[in-house]
Structures are given as C-alpha cells and as structure tokens.
Amino acid sequence: MSAHHPAAPVGGKLFNTATLICGVLIAAMIAVLFVRFIFGLGAVTNLNDGYPWGIWVIFDVIIGSAFACGGFSVAMLVYIFNRGHYHPLVRPALLASLFGYTLAGVGVLFDLGRWWNFWHILWPGYANPNSVMFEVAVCISAYITVMWIEFSPVFMEQWGLKVQKQKLEKVLFFFIALGTLLPMMHQSSLGTMLVVMGPQVNPLWQTPIVPLLYLLSAITIGYGIVLFESCVAASAYRREIEMHLLQPMAKIMLGVLAAFLAVRFGDLVVRGALGHALKPSLEAFFFWLEMACFIAPFAIVGTPAGRRNPARLFVAGVAIMFGGVLLRVNGFLIGYDTGLGVDHGWNYFPSVAEMLVTLGMFALEVLGYIIITRRFPVLPRVEAAH
C-alpha cells in the first residue's frame, strides 16, 4: 500500500519440509475431529463437569484471538496515531490476524456441543444481549469480515483488479476505524466473560476492571507478536529484519506494557487482593510466573542498546506472548474452581487428542501464511533477497 515500501510475493516452492510438517499435523487434527463429531466431546477431550472449557476454548479461541492482535495493534499505530513509517508491517501483521481470527471462529465450532445451532448466537429471537459471549461473538464475526475487506487489496493487486481496488481504497478508512474499534470491544469482553463466574475465579484474576486488563494486554501482545513474526519470517525467508521499525515499536510496546502493569497492580492493591499472591499456592506461583513474563521485557529491551539486538527483541516478544497466555490460562483454568473450596475431585489436563487439534489449527495458520506470503504481495519487497 505504501509507495516507499511496495509489497511483493516472496516466491519459491510451496512444497517443502515446513509445509509437509504442517500437512501432517493438519491430517492428525482432521482424524481427531472425525472421532469428536461422531462420538462426542467426551470421546477425545478430558473436559468434565468441573472444567467445561479446555484448551480448545482457552488456547484456540481466547489466546488465539489475542495472538491475532498484531494487525489491530499495528493498524492503530499507523492509521490512528499516524505513524505512517510502520506501514510495511501492516500487511504481514494483518495477514496473521486474519488467519488467527478466522481459525478462532472455526475452532469454536469444534468445541460447541450443539454446533448445528451455532447461528442462533447472531439470530434475533435467540441472541441474548445480556450475555458477554453474545457481544464477543458478534464483534469477532464482524471483525473477521472487516479484516478480509482490509486485506482484500492484496488479492486485487495480484489479480489486477485496479478499478475495484481504487473504489475500495476510497472507503477503506471507515473499515480501518471499524477494524480498530471491534478488537477493542471483543478483546476487553473476552476478559469480561470471567465476571459472571463470580467467586469461582480467584481474586487475582476476578476484577470489575478485567476488560481494561485484557484490552491493554491484547495490544501489547499484538506488538509482541509482530516482533516474533518479523524475526521468524526474516529468518525463514532469509531476509533482513526491519530493525529500523521494530526498535521504536518495541519502545511503544514497553509503554503500553507499563500502563498494563500499573493498572494490574493498582487494581490488586485497591481491591486488597494482593494477599492471595503471597499464599503458598499454585495460583500464587502462576501469578508470579505471569508477572515475570510481563516484567522481563523491561530487562531484555529496556535500553536502546538492548533494542538494537534482534535476538533480544525476539525474546521480549516471546516473553509478552507467554505473559498473555498465562493471564488467560490463569483466569480461566488455574484460578478457576467450580467447587468453590468444596472438593468435587475435578481436575483437567488436556488430552493428546485435544493438543493435536490445537497444534493442527496452528499448523493451518502457518501453512496459510506461507502460501499467501509466497504467492501474494504481503511482505515488503526486498531486492536480491535470495
């Protein structure tokens, strides 16, 4: 889209070791899903009456969509805060987001016990506007549509649809605005989903300001993912890392992260919940692990010298991703207790079959990313890259 950094297909073969591994993982996922749809959720998952939500919801959907916030975070930087020089990062980030969200949407169907009724959630007469999940479903559906529209100039360029592209670009600003608003709405609401669970969720993660925490963390995860993806793409395609863009972006990322941590601790102190972090419990251990992941980036890329090191940028990105994973896993699984102190003997650890599906979804994303970046103009054009 930018005149200074035109995007171009990477080219090269589509059939290689990476795509082959992805293919095998996807086949394994399809096999597990076959069993799941014939015999029911109990046949392949370790879900039970005390833990109705497992990794298919928490990893594939809640974390998957947070990991897909790169497009939102970068687009906000470029178009809302008018930092045009980050433009080359928009398309690759948007592509990853597109896949992340589309697959999160598809992944929901695997977990729905009565999936043939899924359309009820968007149907007047069935839809319940009081339900946080209703809001999440509407926003995510709308956002997936908006992202395909935002990304469609890529296909139009490749297929030579110049007139259509010009027409779309005249109204694209509206979709960009919508594409900034919608993730703000549902990323915050993904956190609000915890509120109705009440005291079943440990006070370390149960707070009325949980929507703000999830929103701020989703934005930082978005930047963390861009650091991660840029480094992986550069290494896999043997291209130069866009250090001149990643360095200042890492600084912005730390700023949002600092705001997140201030809100996180401020809330714990105001609610008097910090004591729960000092008990010798599994919850307290995972709380500090989560904190360590969110604080580590300051030690890793806190200095300008640190930010000049691509390896450090990569590690900082990964740390934030882990922090984001823990914030969500802690709230929905580790800190969640149906029994409310009454021991029903319920516990949950994902089955191999469940993990195969989550891996398969990840493989599908990677495969899609490889095919599209090799055949469509997504990554910035690099002269003599190979």
Next chain:
Amino acid sequence: MTSRRNFLKGCLAGGAAAASVVLPETACARDTLQRPPEGLGLLYDATLCVGCQACVAACKQVNENPAEFSAVDKLWDTPLDTTGHTFNLIKMYRHGTMETKDAEQNGFSFMKTSCMHCADPSCVSACPVSAMTKDPVTGVVGYDPDACIGCRYCVAACPFGIPKYQYDSPTGKIGKCELCRHRHKDGHYSACAEVCPTGATLFGRTEDLLAEAKRRLALKPGEWTTIPRGRLRHAQEKVLAGGEDGKGQKHRHGWRDEPDQSYQAQVGNYLQHVYGETEYGGTQVLKLSAVNFQKAGMPDLPPKSSAATSETIQHTLYGGLIMPLAVLAGLTWVAKRNVVPEDQEKKGDQS
C-alpha cells in the same frame, strides 16, 4: 506538523476508547434481580432427611434419565455427583465416628444437590442464545435444547456447579433440574418433593417456604411440631378432598388434589440461617441444616449476584451502542485524515 497534530488526535480517540472501558459502574447499574412474588421452589431440611434417595430415583424416572454406575457390579443407580443425566442427588457429610446425625463432630448429615433456581441466575445471564431462561411468573430456570449451542458457558458460570453437559453423546444436551415444569400442566409438582417420605424436600411458593423455614428456626430444638409433606399449601388454602368442584382432579391454583400428609416431628438443632434467602441475590430453593453449609457442600456466596456485576459492565459499555458509535465516529474521523490512497500518496510526500 500535520503528523504531530494527528498523533494528538489519535491520542484523544484512544483515550476516549480507554475511558469507555473504565466508566463508573453507576452509569447503567443493573441491580441484583429479586425473586418473582409467585415464584416456586423447594425447602430442603437436612435434619428431616434420612438419605433414602427416593427423590433421586423419582427424579431419574420423571426426567427419563438413565442409571449411572460408580460401583463395579452395576446393580443400581450410583451417581457420585449430579451430571448431565442426574439432576438431583443427596450427598452426605461425614466426620469421625459418624455416631450422631446432624452433628459436625463425629457425626453425619445430608445435603440435597440440585438447581437452586436463583432469583438472578448466572446461567441465564451467560447464555448467548437464550436457551437458559427464567420464567417471569414461576421463576423456574428452564432449558431449551433446541436453542442451545452447547458452549457450556452456563456450566462455567454457575457457582453451584449445576448445569452439566452430556459429554458422552455427539448431540449432548445440558442437563439440570427444571423443578419438573413439564409435569406442572397435569397438576403434578416436583417429583422429589412428591415422593419424600419425611417432608425433608417440600414444594411450594418460595415466600411460603421461607415463612415455614423461619417458623422452624424460631422453635426450640427437640420440641414437637407439625411438618408438612409434599406440597406446602398457602396459608389461606383449604384442604378439599376430591377436588374443588367435586369433579376435576385439579384445584383452581392448578395443583392436583391430595390429602393432608403432615405429621408430628421433632425440631432439629438448626443453624440460624436459611440458605438461599440472600445468597447471590436469593434463590427459590431454600435449605436448613444443623451442619455448617460449606462443610455440607454449599458454597459461601455474597448477596450480590455476579450476573448483576457482569451486566452492569456490559450495559455501561454497550448500552444503546452509544459508546461504541461515539468511539467509531472519532476513529473514523482520525482514520480519514491518516489513510491516504496509494495514487495520492505518490504525489504528496507524507512523513
């Protein structure tokens, strides 16, 4: 300069969006809902319960649920907890030598586990497709499998761990007590109360049941008193054998005629607490016990429902879509200035 000004505008839009997330709760506060005046429920008195599980068997029968086995020989129904196929269960509290009934030390007691029919149910608030609904008159929390998408948010939301999903089926439903609402039209009430031999589970209007519970708490332990069985009648309701008009089986109030089954029993050594009177905004199923409710398996809950907190947050942010539309307007205005179509971008060099 343009760039800086637009950056500041961006900050404004971003700030507005952030503010919309943390607006004070009072803007669209949704109070904890109250029980409907004619709401129906159960009163379970653990001191009267003998643990015979007749209610468990009756519940299975009228809800057409299969037996569930936990013993090797699979001779009879032995569920260890409520499940998608077991909506009601009597659990046991036991301590030490288990010598004395209704004693916390070296004693034992029972506790009924089934839907509490909350005044402000979390499952109803959580359900995205209105498959869980609360009847505005009877207050029964009902489930509609034809609406349900099987997301199990109700399972996660309920603090009593009541709605359960049938994981053993590719078309599994949610299973929970619906107070036998499918039998109400024939004048039958909850099967568990119908069959209870001691009146430990009593059916009626929750307001009447609450008065009955308070009557029992006011009595002296050990004293003899009249204990109703089956359905608790309204204070003004007369017992008419053979139906009100002498022909039909049903009274004007809709319930099938039955003889007075009350009997004399000794008052239990109750804790002065009607469980469900205020818990989570109140429930339509009430409980009396001599053993600490938490020890007997009932969670300690605040008087405010989580549904109220959750819906207050949601409606503050999204009520009438005012906030999202305002933020969208701001974002659109900023984006229109910052998004430059490609052909124009080539002419005017920007930042």
